[in-house]
Amino acid sequence: MTDTTDDNTTALRQAMTSNMVKAGMITSERVEAAFLTVARHRFAPEATPENAYEVESAVPTKKDQHGITVSSVSAPRIQAMMLEQADLKPGQNVAEVGSGGFNAALMAELVGDSGVVTTIDIDADVTVRARKLLDENGYGRVKVHTVDAEGGIPGTGALDRLIVTAGAWDIPPAWTAQLSDGGRLVVPLRMRGLSRSVAFDRDGDRLVSQSAQMCGFVTMQGAGAHQERLLLLRGKEIALRFDEGWPEDPDALNGVFDTERAEGWSGVTVAMSEPFTGLQMWLATTLDGFCLMSVDGDLDTGLVAPQNKSACLSLLYGSSLAYMTIRRDGDRAEFGAHGYGPDAEKVAQALVEEIRVWDRDHRRSEPVIYAYPATTPEAELPAGRVITKRHRRVVISWPPEDQANQSTTDTKEK
Structure with a gap:
């Protein structure tokens, strides 16, 4: 009307x-x-x-x-x-x-x-x-x-x-x-x-x-309804957010931010106004220890410098972790990673390397997302990251040039 x-x-x-x-x-x-x-x-x-x-x-x-x-x-x-x-x-x-x-x-x-x-x-x-x-x-x-x-x-x-x-x-x-x-x-x-x-x-x-x-x-x-789970670090200043799965030993991350920080830089840049949603999906697809990191604005001490303080792409590896960060040069920003823990350099470089893979192979592509019944056998699913939910097995599958990557599976916590 x-x-x-x-x-x-x-x-x-x-x-x-x-x-x-x-x-x-x-x-x-x-x-x-x-x-x-x-x-x-x-x-x-x-x-x-x-x-x-x-x-x-x-x-x-x-x-x-x-x-x-x-x-x-x-x-x-x-x-x-x-x-x-x-x-x-x-x-x-x-x-x-x-x-x-x-x-x-x-x-x-x-x-x-x-x-x-x-x-x-x-x-x-x-x-x-x-x-x-x-x-x-x-x-x-x-x-x-x-x-x-x-x-x-x-x-x-x-x-x-x-x-x-x-x-x-x-x-x-x-x-x-x-x-x-x-x-x-x-x-x-x-x-x-x-x-x-x-x-x-x-x-x-x-x-x-x-x-x-x-x-x-x-x-x-x-x-x-489904609630994500939070792993709180440094009191409640920093939280790791998990939608599916949970660290095998969450206590292993106690004091992780008391260790020396390692840095890695990818050489991959974007314009400040340029979206990079494909990179987000790529990292969620390819990284087994993928999670999101949030910083409480009221408790922020400035210790960490994530690319996004509300939901920063992060990688968990045993008792170490890395998160994505950026450094600006004029109207462009370069992606990098800050790592903490005993394997700080290794986990930071692992995150940086996948940023480079995205830039090389997937910057101009988006994945196909499938949703199959949860009872569908693994052998009947297309190649890609499999996320098993209660009703569905969701598969995030990238273009053919990257299908050499071996399919991996997440399993919802019971």
Whole structure:
């Protein structure tokens, strides 16, 4: 439904959409038209219109007792990205996991009056809010259900598209079962701590990625919830984050940062504005001891200098570890590693070497991501890093020139 009541909000909506088109966030005329049509501020009354139309800003709609956001209207950039990945068509039967109202309205514009849109959420407060806003803004045809997504989407039949707007660690069998063969699932999937919005097409009982984009979402609640584990060092100043697995002897890292630091530099550089998401995925794929390191901003003594203090790519090797760092030279930055522990130099050089491999063999490529049923034997999986979850065996597989690398396997802790 077009908003014609307020020239200011219409201008804000047009400017937001134009900016996303210019930045390449919106690439199709149909997604552009949907964003020009749906009045986002009406689905985000918690924010000012100016904030509602900021391209990079999500609007929190509910927080828990600790003040942590548990539901939000995602940033326009993220919604545009996922809708482009989903490639919705007129007349399709589509569904959304995680309700906010605005995204469902965009989906309704894309599938048209002949299509069907269903949105679900585990939280009744969220679905009541979504139902109210959808009805008030002319999208009463969108179906809204309060249900845990782990068991699927009720009353829909075979789905052409399923978009998940909550961070998922696994892919429940019900989601694949409800997709038509060739149907598409777009899901923010966490793999070894890294989240990517993956557009999967169904191919029988497996899913095959068509694209994967960096993203961030509030985490899934209910039966599909999965918490990462933290290994705290130097009190609580530094934490190693593990999504799957856990060090065999976590106590071996006690005092690791009291040792002398070793440095290694790769010679690999990027422009300061250049993304390097492929490097992140490569290191998560190839390093057996891969984890993420975070530094508490309130407790930071400046001892470590990670490339990203919230989630730095790191390598654990027995009682030693290394993390990725950078040094700047003008408008470019060189990747390197800082190592600590008895094998500080060795572990730092191991991390540096894989950065060089990425630069040499994979800088211009992205992996294909597969999701197979968890019961699939190893011999039936493609080459790549295998991450075994409760429902799925996810395989991160790089282009043919690197398939000489022997497949390795992670196993979820029981």
